[in-house]
Amino acid sequence: MKALVYTGIKTLEMREVPDPIPGEDEVLVRVEAAGICGSDMHAWLGHDERRPAPLILGHEVAGTIASGPRRGQRVTVNPLATCGTCPACREGRDNLCPDRQIISMPPREGGFAELIRSPERNLVALPDDVPAAVACLAEPLACSWHALKLAHRTLFRPPRRVLILGGGAIGFGAALAARAMGSQDIAIVEPNPARRQHLAQIEGFPVLERAPDDQPPDLVIDAAGFAATRQVASDLVRPGGLILHIGLGQATDGLNIRRMTLQEITFIGTYTYTRQDFRDCAEAIFDGRLGRCDWSQGRALADGAAAFADIRENLVAAPKVILLP
Ligand SMILES: [Zn+2]
Ligand SMILES: [Zn+2]
Structure with a gap:
């Protein structure tokens, strides 16, 4: 072959x-x-x-x-x-x-x-x-789907405000999965201007150049995984909120551990998906819940x-x- x-x-x-x-x-x-x-x-x-x-x-x-x-x-x-x-x-x-x-x-x-x-x-x-x-x-979207499942299990309800760092397939997929599972206030941060413009035209999510610091999200999804994005996530998430970390950019550094301690912020690392998540996500693609x-x-x-x-x-x-x- x-x-x-x-x-x-x-x-x-x-x-x-x-x-x-x-x-x-x-x-x-x-x-x-x-x-x-x-x-x-x-x-x-x-x-x-x-x-x-x-x-x-x-x-x-x-x-x-x-x-x-x-x-x-x-x-x-x-x-x-x-x-x-x-x-x-x-x-x-x-x-x-x-x-x-x-x-x-x-x-x-x-x-x-x-x-x-x-x-x-x-x-x-x-x-x-x-x-x-x-x-x-189905494979990249199942990673996002699995992450949102973990969020629901941890927060006991759909997160109201979701901020996603990184607009590649995993970050964009996380926006689709969050919407499919009941969140309404979802924004994506993406530094590449061409991709920002492109993403904004697809499903109507706001795509921002940088994270707003006046609207603390319940859930931050770090789909980039660099020290700088972890810093943003741990500085901005609301007290009692959740950080889901999917990105594999850099292995260490960036987290504001003091704030995470004082504000009881939960941090979950997440990798791939279970067999069940993969099937459930494929179903959600097939029946249109994840958009076109x-x-x-x-x-x-x-x-x-x-x-x-x-x-x-x-x-x-x-x-x-x-x-x-
Ligand atoms: Zn992959
Ligand atoms: Zn085994």
């Missing part, structure tokens, strides 16, 4: 590689759309020792089953493979499984290719009218190297670029 292979820092090459061989309880999926995630960018920059070159990146995949009894069925792929038997898996927090694997990280190759292998139970069937370009957003989900930009898989470079140079206004084999 053809695949876009990460071969070294900032280098991607289209190569002919052997087709993947499905293991027990696995099938082949012919890829029709695969999104570029911030974590793919991170790997491409050589900043992720969990993803050494040569490797096929990409874990946001939709396509058609190409082997076994369900052959021909259109699906979106939950890329997290978990053991199903450990304490985390048994209590429904399978995203914390110590044996979790994700496609695009060894030993599993990713979705910037014509074919992937996947456990069959990770495949969610698509309604006929949902295109692959929409369905592949037509805001990604498609590029040919063969032009993937240029797409990565453009994202790096801030030349892409869309919150998500997807590669089409």
Whole structure:
């Protein structure tokens, strides 16, 4: 098959590689759309020792089953493979499984290719009218969906005022999930002016250059994850409020721990989604609760190297670029 292979820092090459061989309880999926995630960018920059070159990146995949009894069925792929038997898996927090694997990280190759292998139970069937370009957003949107689920569990009600730092797919998806779950006052902060303008035209959320300091939010979602954004989050959230931290920008620094202590602010780190969240989020995409989900930009898989470079140079206004084999 053809695949876009990460071969070294900032280098991607289209190569002919052997087709993947499905293991027990696995099938082949012919890829029709695969999104570029911030974590793919991170790997491409050589900043992720969990993803050494040569490797096929990409874990946001939709396509058609190409082997076994369900052959021909259109699906979106939950890329997290978990053991199903450990304490985390048994209590429904399978995203914390110590044996979790994700496609695009060894030993599993990713979705910037014509074919992937996947456990069959990770495949969610698509309604006929949902295109692959929409369905592949289930993965990033499930991260946002899961985060909002955690917020509801912690606050016992929909947060009234929600401030989101970062307007990529996760931040924008968090706005969509917050709205779907009952919040009404939702704003996004995004520093890139082209993306700001673009986002403001999609679903009508206010998209601001910087966070307003006179309207304390109940919930701040840090979808960037830098010291500077954590500083904003912990300075602005209202007393008794919640910070959800999804971004992986910088590992340490920025939190105003004294204020968080004196004002009883809750901080939750959140990563990926449970199996149930992934399915629930896919349903919400299919039935329109998350809007039209037509805001990604498609590029040919063969032009993937240029797409990565453009994202790096801030030349892409869309919150998500997807590669089409
Ligand atoms: Zn991702
Ligand atoms: Zn497990």
